[in-house]
Amino acid sequence: xxxxxxxxxxxxxxxxxxxxxxxxxxxxxxxxxxxxxxxxxxxxxxxxxxxxxxxxxxxxxxxxxxxxxxxxxxxxxxxxxxxxxxxxxxxxxxxxxxxxxxxxxxxxxxxxxxxxxxxxxxxxxxxxxxxxxxxxxxxxxxxxxxxxxxxxxxxxxxxxxxxxxxxxxxxxxxxxxxxxxxxxxxxxxxxxxxxxxxxxxxxxxxxxxxxxxxxxxxxxxxxxxxxxxxxxxxxxxxxxxxxxxxxxxxxxxxxxxxxxxxxxxxxxxxxxxxxxxxxxxxxxxxxxxxxxxxxxxxxxxxxxxxxxxxxxxxxxxxxxxxxxxxxxxxxxxxxxxxxxxxxxxxxxxxxxxxxxxxxxxxxxxxxxxxxxxxxxxx
Ligand SMILES: *Cc1c(COP(=O)(O)O)cnc(C)c1O
Numbered sequence: 001x002x003x004x005x006x007x008x009x010x011x012x013x014x015x016x017x018x019x020x021x022x023x024x025x026x027x028x029x030x031x032x033x034x035x036x037x038x039x040x041x042x043x044x045x046x047x048x049x050x051x052x053x054x055x056x057x058x059x060x061x062x063x064x065x066x067x068x069x070x071x072x073x074x075x076x077x078x079x080x081x082x083x084x085x086x087x088x089x090x091x092x093x094x095x096x097x098x099x100x101x102x103x104x105x106x107x108x109x110x111x112x113x114x115x116x117x118x119x120x121x122x123x124x125x126x127x128x129x130x131x132x133x134x135x136x137x138x139x140x141x142x143x144x145x146x147x148x149x150x151x152x153x154x155x156x157x158x159x160x161x162x163x164x165x166x167x168x169x170x171x172x173x174x175x176x177x178x179x180x181x182x183x184x185x186x187x188x189x190x191x192x193x194x195x196x197x198x199x200x201x202x203x204x205x206x207x208x209x210x211x212x213x214x215x216x217x218x219x220x221x222x223x224x225x226x227x228x229x230x231x232x233x234x235x236x237x238x239x240x241x242x243x244x245x246x247x248x249x250x251x252x253x254x255x256x257x258x259x260x261x262x263x264x265x266x267x268x269x270x271x272x273x274x275x276x277x278x279x280x281x282x283x284x285x286x287x288x289x290x291x292x293x294x295x296x297x298x299x300x301x302x303x304x305x306x307x308x309x310x311x312x313x314x315x316x317x318x319x320x321x322x323x324x325x326x327x328x329x330x331x332x333x334x335x336x337x338x339x340x341x342x343x344x345x346x347x348x349x350x351x352x353x354x355x356x357x358x359x360x361x362x363x364x365x366x367x368x369x370x371x372x373x374x375x376x377x378x
Contacts, residue, residue: 003062003177004246011057012050013239023054025236047224051232055239056207059197062176063189065209067216069223070235074172074192075100076228077206079108080219081168081188082139083226087113089136094121094151096144096349098170099337121151122282124159131163140186141170142179143286146298146333146357147350148273150282153289157185166215172196172324177249178291182211188219195324196295198241199248203234248326248362252295255328255360255368260297262369268376270354271300296323298333298357306376307332307354314375316368323359328368331357 033039060068071077095118119126138160142151160167169181172192193205260274275286276293317328338351
């Protein structure tokens, strides 16, 4: 079955009791048992719920995985994975990972005695050099945020394999529609489903998918005991949102490709970061592991006056953190996603006061282009 058909048919989409064509919102915390020795398969919603179960089978299908787990947010999914590490273990992670992941490592893992090395994610040698006797996990995020640097998933995963290191990949930016880390040798794939998978900027949710039963069992325990479960209401919204993901992504990616070229040729723009552009240093690696270039791009203007003008004169994209909605989202990493880091840390990551990130929605391309043109005029 191909991906657009899967989005509509390859997981529970029909209620087994009534035939309802939408899995109902099983808005319940607990389940009546006919006797104390057995239950329907569901006993308490923190341990499992039919609406959430359908969402978990959905992500498993999309990632071609044996198992899926749903969480209350991308961060809850990420923490469930990071908590596989124990005191004395060593983690290797790209230096440009998502801010929440960076904070979780600093606030929890370090306090719990886990060691961590941040590496240049685009350089395979720096992953290799970071390996120690106690290295237990490689954590990848490609493309990175907000500069869209690329990590060669297959190379990093195969290096990890040689040293018996677990590999985890945050696949939020590319989505399961265009990048399949599990098929490239990664052990666990993570999503913030808040973004493209739900796609409507109205739900916060996360997923983990894996092919390995042992890992699944451990993460199921984390889901139950850490308690960051997805609610039936949000699972239902997500199941509704995901059905149109194929069409949404197609249009969003097309818009991103056209806008990236437009900005790249624009005299007001200093630099564009988008793996679909030929001038991206790792465009070839990206093309090898993905079927498209995604719907997120960043660009650098010449000065901060232009930033003011852009944000005041563009009226279509909403100005917000987050990405992956049906509406285009314009954000200013310097003060928004990365605003809590010191100036020095931001500059070190390439997050400058003239950098803008655009998550392309499904608006008509012409309208987005003319709106951006208005924002870029002197
Ligand atoms: C948004 C995001 C997260 C965190 O997800 P939440 O759903 O906000 O908890 C993690 N990784 C990436 C790449 C993201 O964009």
